[in-house]
Amino acid sequence: MQALANSLWVAGGLTLVLTGGSAAIALLFKHLALTGSPFIYALSAIPLLIPDFAFGVAARMVLDPSVGLLGQALPSTLLIDRPSALLAVIMVAALKWLPVMTVVADASLASIPAGQQAQILLDFRSFGRAVRLAYLPYMRGELLLVASLSFLIGFRQHELAMELTAGGAGFVAELWSPWNHRQIFEFARLDQAALEALFVLPLVLGIVLMIKSKAQEMLRDDD
Numbered sequence: 439m440q441a442l443a444n445s446l447w448v449a450g451g452l453t454l455v456l457t458g459g460s461a462a463i464a465l466l467f468k469h470l471a472l473t474g475s476p477f478i479y480a481l482s483a484i485p486l487l488i489p490d491f492a493f494g495v496a497a498r499m500v501l502d503p504s505v506g507l508l509g510q511a512l513p514s515t516l517l518i519d520r521p522s523a524l525l526a527v528i529m530v531a532a533l534k535w536l537p538v539m540t541v542v543a544d545a546s547l548a549s550i551p552a553g554q555q556a557q558i559l560l561d562f563r564s565f566g567r568a569v570r571l572a573y574l575p576y577m578r579g580e581l582l583l584v585a586s587l588s589f590l591i592g593f594r595q596h597e598l599a600m601e602l603t604a605g606g607a608g609f610v611a612e613l614w615s616p617w618n619h620r621q622i623f624e625f626a627r628l629d630q631a632a633l634e635a636l637f638v639l640p641l642v643l644g645i646v647l648m649i650k651s652k653a654q655e656m657l658r659d660d661d
Contacts (some may be wrong), residue, residue: 441546441617442638448613451528452572452579456539456587461577465542474548483536490534494601499531502604523603523611527595527616530602535591539584546571546580560630587650593642614638630645 467473483491500507503514516522550558562568596615603611614634621630 441612441614444520444611445595445614447524448527448531448595448599449589450473450591452535453530453585453588455528455532456588456591457537457581459536460539460543461574462487462579462586463536464577467540468547468573469545473544478483478544479541480540484597485534485537488534490596490598490602493530493534494598495604497526497533497598498604501526517603520611526602527599527611527613528592531592531595534598535586535588539588542580542584546577550576575638582649586645589645590642619635 464473466477467475472478484508498506498517501512501516503512503516503518506512513522558568558572562572594615595613599613600616618634621634622627
């Protein structure tokens with residue numbers, strides 16, 4: 439249950455960071471007239487080419503209180519106590535996934551027809567008003583997609599979390615995916631691992647069905 443709770447915390451935190459961060463950066467691109475830049479879109483794919491394992495190792499080399507490059511300037515309990523370990527997993531995972539999620543959010547602004555964009559500029563002299571009344575409502579479908587993907591990415595964290603926290607800060611910050619993996623490959627408890635997977639399945643399916651229902655509702659509203 440603790441591993442499951444940890445995964446839910448990471449999933450929820452990553453959802454907030456990626457959804458809010460991608461929306462903010464996409465709106466900044468809009469303000470700077472960088473929306474739809476092929477160069478930026480190409481750069482966003484680079485973090486996805488780096489394995490989670492490498493992200494976790496690199497982050498630990500920087501953040502580890504004993505051997506990390508910034509270890510002397512950081513609290514000695516970093517990556518050891520539960521809150522800081524889970525927060526570190528959220529932030530490092532966000533570094534990998536924020537660029538591509540920003541592309542998803544930015545693509546919604548790039549798809550605004552030229553005529554509608556011109557009307558927005560005429561109707562709203564202030565960019566802030568345009569953000570609140572035009573751009574954010576226009577982005578809602580894509581931000582819902584970002585939120586759903588972010589939750590699933592956060593919940594399934596495995597190699598990055600294992601390498602960053604050395605197994606979960608004494609296992610108090612262990613996530614559900616590594617725990618289930620240990621059940622199968624270290625403890626050979628296939629029946630217990632399968633039972634736990636069946637316990638978690640309704641949770642994941644419930645989230646997916648909720649997202650699907652919300653997306654269909656939004657499509658009906660747009661029609």
